[in-house]
Amino acid sequence: MTRPVVLVGFVAAALGSSIKDFQPDGSVIFVEEPDVVRKRDARKTVAGSALVRELIEWEFHLPGKADEFYHVHHDLDPAAVVPLTEYATPFAARLAERYGVAGAGFGAAQILRDKAVLRLVSRAAGIANPASARVESPEQVREFMARHPGKTVLKPSNRQASVGTQVLTDPAEAEQAWTNCVVQDEGIFVPDRAMELKMLAESFVEGDEFSVEMLLRDGEPLFANVTGKRLFPGPRPIELAHIVPADIPDELTATLTEETRRLTAATGFRTGIVHCEWIVSDGVPYLVECAGRFAGDGIIELIQRAYPVELNRAYFSVMKDEPVVDLLPRKAERGAAVRFLSIEPGLIEDVRGVEKAAQSEGVFMCDVSVSAGDRFDGLRSSWDRVGDLMVTADSPAEASRLAEEAVALIEIDVRPDRGERENAAP
Known part of the structure; x- marks a missing residue:
């Protein structure tokens, strides 16, 4: 039997990617948190894939779970352990060590997963970093801003997809920004249990x-x-x-x-x-x-x-x-580009031009995830973008131009929450 590849973190798109071109049927094992498996109906998705041998539910976000997994599944003998999501990287690195296969190294994975630790390590190695400090309250944010005049970035040190990140221009914004940034709900992509809150204040770098x-x-x-x-x-x-x-x-x-x-x-x-x-x-x-x-x-x-x-x-x-x-x-x-879409908050009344954009020069993928009747609550993280469009061309500049031309064909009408009708372009 082919030695399996363990993929940590369920990514449905992986089943339709080029992986199937070089991995034989029945050679992939997914490991995912039980809450995420349930919320994303992952078992139904993998049931239709010949590529997947097994989906193992495991609380891999928690400390020690890679070593526990190794002892429970000691005879698994994987050919590789591959992290597919950000939160999977320490577990995958440690599991690779236990099975004796290639990996990042558990120490390196832990450094990369905590932005505050990464700052300490990389700064000591002579790599340029913005001024940065752990903060536990709006008052500490204001104290940081007093020490480091100018714009400040408030963000989690242990999240992904720009979740809970905001740029502050005035210390008076600290209270509301803290309230905004500590709301870090990633919905179906994370387990229901709370994740530890770790926040950083950093000097904004213009460039x-x-x-x-x-x-x-x-x-x-x-x-x-x-x-x-x-x-x-x-x-x-x-x-x-x-x-x-x-x-x-x-x-x-x-x-x-x-x-x-x-x-x-x-x-x-x-x-x-x-x-x-x-x-x-x-x-x-x-x-x-x-x-x-x-x-x-x-x-x-x-x-x-x-x-x-x-x-x-x-x-x-x-x-x-x-x-x-x-x-x-x-x-x-050649060149290639992806262009994302967002809209103003409100009730979506109509979506037009998606098919026309998809047929535009160079476009090989076009997707809009909202339709009439949906409500959009605003752009707070990467998860909130309402669509994307991908283009290839002879050069990067041409790809970027074609992407802008194609996305301009998409029209999304939004009725703002205040009750006034207006059109919000992507």
């Missing part, structure tokens, strides 16, 4: 934003890409668009890649993939955060189309300690 996606084996980079990022306007730093590769000079690409390599070395990250976010201010890359897993927001799909490269296949080969068969390119041949 262009990027991410680096890097595949490593035994600490050595095998592939790297730099992605350009744009944010929605407003106090919530939520991604509006990603462009692959970033349309920047080669020197800056090299700098961001090298800083990511230095960061992985500083944390002791061994084998896997990282998604590291940076802000470049006056030519200096400042670390935002770094995740020891695949990038979300469709970035991997953009990379695979722009270079092109079978990054999924290469990643699984590395995690299974197998040779990477295909050549991993150093430069992209």
